[in-house]
Each structure stands twice: as C-alpha cells, then as structure tokens.
Amino acid sequence: MEHLIREYIQFLSIEKRCSPHTVENYRRDVERFFRALKGRDLNELGLADLRAYLLELRGSGLSPATVSRNLSSLKTFFRFLVNENHLKDNQMEILESPRSWRKLPEVLSVNEVETLMSLAKPDTPQGIRDQAMLEVLYATGLRVSELVGLKFSDFDMRAGFLRSMGKGSKERVVPLGDLAREAVERYIQSARPVLLKRHSAAELFLTRRGRPMTRQGFWKILKSYVRRAGINRAVSPHTLRHAFATHLLERGADLRSVQMMLGHSDISTTQIYTHIMRERMREMHDRFHPRA
Numbered sequence: 001m002e003h004l005i006r007e008y009i010q011f012l013s014i015e016k017r018c019s020p021h022t023v024e025n026y027r028r029d030v031e032r033f034f035r036a037l038k039g040r041d042l043n044e045l046g047l048a049d050l051r052a053y054l055l056e057l058r059g060s061g062l063s064p065a066t067v068s069r070n071l072s073s074l075k076t077f078f079r080f081l082v083n084e085n086h087l088k089d090n091q092m093e094i095l096e097s098p099r100s101w102r103k104l105p106e107v108l109s110v111n112e113v114e115t116l117m118s119l120a121k122p123d124t125p126q127g128i129r130d131q132a133m134l135e136v137l138y139a140t141g142l143r144v145s146e147l148v149g150l151k152f153s154d155f156d157m158r159a160g161f162l163r164s165m166g167k168g169s170k171e172r173v174v175p176l177g178d179l180a181r182e183a184v185e186r187y188i189q190s191a192r193p194v195l196l197k198r199h200s201a202a203e204l205f206l207t208r209r210g211r212p213m214t215r216q217g218f219w220k221i222l223k224s225y226v227r228r229a230g231i232n233r234a235v236s237p238h239t240l241r242h243a244f245a246t247h248l249l250e251r252g253a254d255l256r257s258v259q260m261m262l263g264h265s266d267i268s269t270t271q272i273y274t275h276i277m278r279e280r281m282r283e284m285h286d287r288f289h290p291r292a
Contacts, residue, residue, distance in 0.1 A: 005027065005031065005034075008027075008030065009023060009026075009027055011080055012026060016076075018167070019145070019167060019169075021145055025073070026073040026076065029073035030074070030077050032070070033070075033074060033077075042081070042087055043087060043088055043089075047091050047094060050074075050091055050092055050095060051095065054067060054070070054071060054095070057070055071095060074092050075092050075093065078090045078092040078093065079092075079093070106233055106239055106242070107239070107243055108231070108239060108240070108242075108243045112229065112231055113240070113243055113247075115229045115231075116134060116226070116229050116231075117131065117135065117138075119225050119228050120134065120225070125190075125191040125192075125194040125195050125208070126195075126208055128183075128190060128191035129187055129192070129195065129205060129206070130221055130225070132180075132183040132184050132186070132191075132205070133147060133205055133213070133218060133221075134225070134240070135177075135179055135180040135184075136150075136162075136176070136180050136184060137240045137241070137244075138180075138240050138243060138244055139244070140162060140164070140175075140180070140244070141240075141241045141261055142164055142174070142241070143166070143167075143237075143238070143241065143263075144215050144236075146164045146165070146166060147205070147218065147237070148203065148205060148213045148214060148215055148218060149203065150203065150204045151202050151203060152188075152204060154204075155184065155204075157176075157184075157185065160175060160176045160178070161173050161175055161176055166263035167263065167265075170263060170265070172261070172263050174261050175261075187205075196210050197210045198210070199211065205218075215237075218237060219236065219237060222236070222237055222240075223235070242273075244261075245258050245270070246273050248261075249273050249274070255267065255270055255271065255273075255274065258270055258273070
C-alpha cells in the first residue's frame with residue numbers, strides 16, 4: 001500500500017503539477033481509504049463497497065465538500081492505478097459526485113464586508129496590512145493560499161491588475177480595483193518596511209515578525225475581525241471568495257467572466273453561485289411579496 005501511495009504522490013506532483021496543498025489533501029484521502037480497507041485487495045472491491053465507504057464518510061460528520069473531494073481524490077487514484085497496471089477495473093469511475101449533499105456556501109452581505117474592511121486600524125502597520133489583505137481578497141476572489149503567496153512582481157499597479165498562480169500551476173490575471181490598489185500601495189509605502197525590519201522576504205504580506213504571512217495566520221486575523229464585526233456565522237477566507245463571486249453576479253457580471261477570475265477550470269463549479277442567487281430571490285419574494 002505504501003509504495004502505491006508514494007508512486008501516486010509523485011504522479012500528482014510531477015505529472016499533474018498539483019499544488020503541495022492539493023497533494024497533501026489527496027494523500028490524506030487515500031490513506032484514510034486504505035485504513036478503511038483493513039488489508040483487503042483493491043481488485044476485490046465492488047461498487048457496493050465503494051458506495052458504502054462514501055456513506056461512511058458522510059456519516060462520520062465530514063462536510064459534503066470534503067466527501068466530494070474524497071471522491072475526486074479516489075477517482076484520480078483509481079485512474080492512476082489502472083493506467084499503471086496495478087488495478088484491473090476502475091469501479092470508482094462509475095460513482096457520481098454526491099451533488100445533492102452539497103450545501104450552498106455562506107455569503108456575506110455587502111454591508112458585512114464593508115464593516116469588516118472598516119475595522120482595520122489605519123494608524124498601525126498591522127492594521128494597514130490587514131486592510132490591504134482584506135481588500136485584495138474581496139476585490140479579486142483569490143484563494144487564501146494565492147493571497148499569502150503574492151509577490152511584488154505579481155502586481156501591475158498602473159494597469160490595476162494582479163497575476164495569480166492557481167491550482168495546477170494555472171496562471172490568471174484579475175482586476176484589482178481602485179480601493180484594493182490604494183490599500184496595497186499604502187501598505188507597501190508605510191507598513192511593510194516596518195514589519196520587514198532586518199529580514200528579507202519575497203512575499204508581499206508579512207507577519208509582525210517580518211516573516212511571510214501563512215494561511216493559518218491570516219485565518220486567525222480574519223476571525224478576530226469577524227468577531228469584532230458581530231457576525232455570528234462561520235466565516236473563513238473562502239467566504240470572502242464566495243462574496244466576491246456572488247456580489248459580481250448580483251450586479252450583472254456574466255458567469256464566464258466570474259469563472260475566469262476565480263480560476264475555475266469547469267464552469268459547472270462556478271454555477272453554484274447562480275443557485276445562491278436563486279435562493280436569495282426566493283427568500284426576498286417570500287418575505288416581501290403580499291401574496292407569497
């Protein structure tokens with residue numbers, strides 16, 4: 001089992017060019033699957049066994065998105081095993097993604113986003129940095145891993161764009177917007193040199209110790225602002241990505257443009273935001289129409 005996982009990790013890293021974060025998630029998913037097998041031969045597994053495993057994952061309290069990712073991980077793994085002649089038949093290919101399990105993501109309102117932005121202190125290096133990071137995240141819809149990985153060379157301030165390297169090393173260019181650009185310029189001029197101290201770092205956003213900001217570090221920063229804003233819902237960096245897409249579509253942006261800015265390879269992934277908009281319209285109709 002271990003040698004199959006090692007070969008699979010090499011395949012993901014070298015041939016598929018997956019990000020380290022994706023590789024680590026897929027590795028954990030496959031290891032969880034092997035633990036559940038308890039030594040059974042892969043060639044002995046039937047479709048019922050695989051369905052039972054997915055149902056077991058769902059029953060264990062994992063989110064629908066995590067169960068769907070496990071299915072994606074295992075489909076890629078089984079396809080790899082067949083191509084490398086480690087497996088005769090790919091039963092996993094028949095299984096469909098459990099879309100009915102998928103919950104619509106939480107979306108912040110425009111007013112809630114504005115409140116978050118207003119809480120960063122403009123007279124401290126950390127506050128200036130926080131506002132720049134929040135503005136960039138909401139203005140561009142970047143993933144948090146893409147945000148903390150930004151470098152000076154990724155920005156074209158004059159044109160108002162930034163370049164981001166997304167999943168599978170796919171590059172995309174996203175408009176930055178005036179407020180985000182001004183926040184980044186203010187951070188570069190007055191806050192970053194203070195945070196950098198005597199260190200050197202290629203990454204744009206830094207901790208108070210002068211080290212590159214991490215995903216976990218920004219998550220903690222965001223949680224503190226959410227708490228101060230009085231938002232009593234679970235909010236993650238990905239929630240601002242959802243807000244970016246939803247607010248664009250609500251104001252007339254076309255789905256294809258939003259797909260490109262988000263870096264989705266398949267437009268079906270972006271279409272979840274049209275479901276959010278339909279749910280909101282139905283809610284508004286039920287609340288305000290006299291005959292609803």
